[in-house]
Amino acid sequence: xxxxxxxxxxxxxxxxxxxxxxxxxxxxxxxxxxxxxxxxxxxxxxxxxxxxxxxxxxxxxxxxxxxxxxxxxxxxxxxxxxxxxxxxxxxxxxxxxxxxxxxxxxxxxxxxxxxxxxxxxxxxxxxxxxxxxxxxxxxxxxxxxxxxxxxxxxxxxxxxxxxxxxxxxxxxxxxxx
Amino acid sequence: xxxxxxxxxxxxxxxxxxxxxxxxxxxxxxxxxxxxxxxxxxxxxxxxxxxxxxxxxxxxxxxxxxxxxxxxxxxxxxxxxxxxxxxxxxxxxxxxxxxxxxxxxxxxxxxxxxxxxxxxxxxxxxxxxxxxxxxxxxxxxxxxxxxxxxxxxxxxxxxxxxxxxxxxxxxxxxxxxxxxxxxxxxxxxxxxxxxxxxxxxxxxxxxxxxxxxxxxxxxxxxxxxxxxxxxxxxxxxxxxxxxxxxxxxxxxxxxxxxxxxxxxxxxxxxxxxxxxxxxxxxxxxxxxxxxxxxxxxxxxxxxxxxxxxxxxxxxxxxxxxxxxxxxxxxxxxxxxxxxxxxxxxxxxxxxxxxxxxxxxxxxxxxxxxxxxxxxxxxxxxxxxxxxxxxxxxxxxxxxxxxxxxxxxxxxxxxxxxxxxxxxxxxxxxxxxxxxxxxxxxxxxxxxxxxxxxxxxxxxxxxxxxxxxxxxx
Numbered sequence: 001x002x003x004x005x006x007x008x009x010x011x012x013x014x015x016x017x018x019x020x021x022x023x024x025x026x027x028x029x030x031x032x033x034x035x036x037x038x039x040x041x042x043x044x045x046x047x048x049x050x051x052x053x054x055x056x057x058x059x060x061x062x063x064x065x066x067x068x069x070x071x072x073x074x075x076x077x078x079x080x081x082x083x084x085x086x087x088x089x090x091x092x093x094x095x096x097x098x099x100x101x102x103x104x105x106x107x108x109x110x111x112x113x114x115x116x117x118x119x120x121x122x123x124x125x126x127x128x129x130x131x132x133x134x135x136x137x138x139x140x141x142x143x144x145x146x147x148x149x150x151x152x153x154x155x156x157x158x159x160x161x162x163x164x165x166x167x168x169x170x171x172x173x174x175x176x177x
Numbered sequence: 178x179x180x181x182x183x184x185x186x187x188x189x190x191x192x193x194x195x196x197x198x199x200x201x202x203x204x205x206x207x208x209x210x211x212x213x214x215x216x217x218x219x220x221x222x223x224x225x226x227x228x229x230x231x232x233x234x235x236x237x238x239x240x241x242x243x244x245x246x247x248x249x250x251x252x253x254x255x256x257x258x259x260x261x262x263x264x265x266x267x268x269x270x271x272x273x274x275x276x277x278x279x280x281x282x283x284x285x286x287x288x289x290x291x292x293x294x295x296x297x298x299x300x301x302x303x304x305x306x307x308x309x310x311x312x313x314x315x316x317x318x319x320x321x322x323x324x325x326x327x328x329x330x331x332x333x334x335x336x337x338x339x340x341x342x343x344x345x346x347x348x349x350x351x352x353x354x355x356x357x358x359x360x361x362x363x364x365x366x367x368x369x370x371x372x373x374x375x376x377x378x379x380x381x382x383x384x385x386x387x388x389x390x391x392x393x394x395x396x397x398x399x400x401x402x403x404x405x406x407x408x409x410x411x412x413x414x415x416x417x418x419x420x421x422x423x424x425x426x427x428x429x430x431x432x433x434x435x436x437x438x439x440x441x442x443x444x445x446x447x448x449x450x451x452x453x454x455x456x457x458x459x460x461x462x463x464x465x466x467x468x469x470x471x472x473x474x475x476x477x478x479x480x481x482x483x484x485x486x487x488x489x490x491x492x493x494x495x496x497x498x499x500x501x502x503x504x505x506x507x508x509x510x511x512x513x514x515x516x517x518x519x520x521x522x523x524x525x526x527x528x529x530x531x532x533x534x535x536x537x538x539x540x541x542x543x544x545x546x547x548x549x550x551x552x553x554x555x556x557x558x559x560x561x562x563x564x565x566x567x568x569x570x571x572x573x574x575x576x577x578x579x580x581x582x583x584x585x586x587x588x589x590x591x592x593x594x595x596x597x598x599x600x601x602x603x604x605x606x607x608x609x610x611x612x613x614x615x616x617x618x619x620x621x622x623x624x625x626x627x628x629x630x631x632x633x634x635x636x637x638x639x640x641x642x643x644x645x646x647x648x649x
């Protein structure tokens with residue numbers, strides 16, 4: 001029952017994060033986050049916190065753990081968190097709620113197709129969207145710093161949609177990383 | 178006219194450049210119809226590639242300038258090679274010719290084929306110059322003076338009236354000869370055009386070489402680039418203080434944006450905004466004591482005013498929207514900024530002490546990055562059109578007239594020359610950063626590229642922005 005509530009909470013946050021750009025609002029994916037999806041996508045939810053301290057592998061770095069997924073991608077000119085990233089955000093919220101000492105930084109980025117200085121704002125909006133999703137899931141705001149790099153730290157250096165799609169993103173960075 | 182250009186080429190070649198290119202571009206059919214008397218002026222419309230690699234140690238960082246001038250009223254001027262110029266360590270006349278040509282307001286008259294090149298008033302035959310259609314004539318000389326210095330003399334004449342307009346003599350060291358050529362250019366420009374020239378000013382810009390970012394300061398013609406800051410993390414938004422001695426910029430060296438003010442004379446750096454979240458988009462107040470910045474410490478980006486020494490930031494806007502890209506108006510009474518409170522980003526104006534913002538732009542759904550001309554009459558900004566082209570536009574405040582000046586597709590970061598005649602901007606094409614400049618009437622365009630990397634985010638310094646000893 002708790003998971004159902006979390007799923008719904010996130011869906012509401014995502015809906016509230018719809019882009020304000022240029023009247024070209026793209027609706028948030030309306031597909032509700034069903035409990036089954038949320039349960040199956042976070043297979044290792046139990047005991048995540050405890051394995052971090054004394055366990056053999058750090059779940060944040062375990063490639064088989066969803067927590068190693070740190071990048072949330074966005075559509076052009078949008079700051080709406082797509083439903084395919086719901087599981088990743090839920091997993092990080094769960095980890096942060098289970099590990100109260102950890103803090104994170106959300107680093108927002110934009111592709112090069114915009115004014116350089118205004119792209120700072122777009123990166124910020126994306127970070128802000130992920131931050132709101134996490135706080136709605138119970139993570140306190142003072143444990144999250146949202147910063148933007150605009151377009152100056154691309155993951156891909158090309159100048160086509162394939163590259164731009166990789167560059168429109170928010171990266172989740174834990175303290176000490 | 179073709180002869181004129183050949184002689185111009187000869188002057189440039191006298192610099193000993195191996196990389197000089199000069200070519201002529203024809204203007205499009207459409208333009209021919211638009212410009213009356215076009216046939217007579219075809220040769221005036223030229224694309225001029227001037228690539229001069231003067232100082233070996235700066236060869237890789239030198240900006241290369243490519244000028245396109247559309248036909249219009251140009252003053253025919255003859256600039257006679259200065260006497261003894263070839264014996265001096267730095268030529269003067271080619272620098273003056275470059276400077277005046279780049280403005281698009283002058284046409285160089287052939288100075289070749291004279292039995293004697295005049296350098297004194299008694300040697301000037303006005304009838305000769307009149308028959309060459311020159312309206313103005315410049316003569317001069319460079320002679321050794323005491324202590325290894327040089328005396329540079331120049332005189333400017335009105336050919337029709339056969340009288341001298343001005344004459345100036347400078348005694349300077351060898352390293353100041355190029356700056357002296359800029360001063361002479363300023364004198365000629367001011368006397369003939371009636372407004373101050375900007376040849377002695379500086380520009381700042383960010384150069385990206387591979388993964389390395391450099392903040393560079395160069396002469397307005399792209400010469401003498403000096404790196405005042407280098408970082409592996411992005412450097413962004415350089416802005417000159419009104420006295421030209423400091424530059425504010427955004428640095429990501431602490432893996433987030435902070436606003437830093439750097440003194441160009443001492444090299445001293447001071448972080449003035451390092452709040453939680455983003456600290457960016459700085460711009461100086463006309464008093465040079467405060468800056469307007471965008472901070473996300475309390476909400477999404479909002480506009481704040483902060484002392485140039487740092488300290489507390491005073492919040493100016495109160496919204497739930499992104500408010501950013503702010504700049505003071507010329508008189509300091511208002512702040513113009515960008516907000517997406519109505520959907521897409523648009524320009525707004527708010528009293529500098531705070532208050533209710535009023536919207537300024539209504540054409541298009543993406544207008545960002547405003548800059549105000551020094552006379553306060555014009556705002557330059559970036560407009561994005563329906564096909565995602567970013568172009569430089571202006572808004573005339575008296576008439577509310579919006580004019581698109583460039584074609585894009587990725588033009589950004591406009592910056593007015595101190596005399597308000599030209600806008601320098603970032604012009605990216607094919608993934609490569611270059612600088613463009615366009616006159617506010619759209620008639621004269623040029624492009625500055627660097628072999629060293631991407632050039633971006635230019636900022637044209639104020640009058641007097643010529644610190645003698647830039648620190649590395």
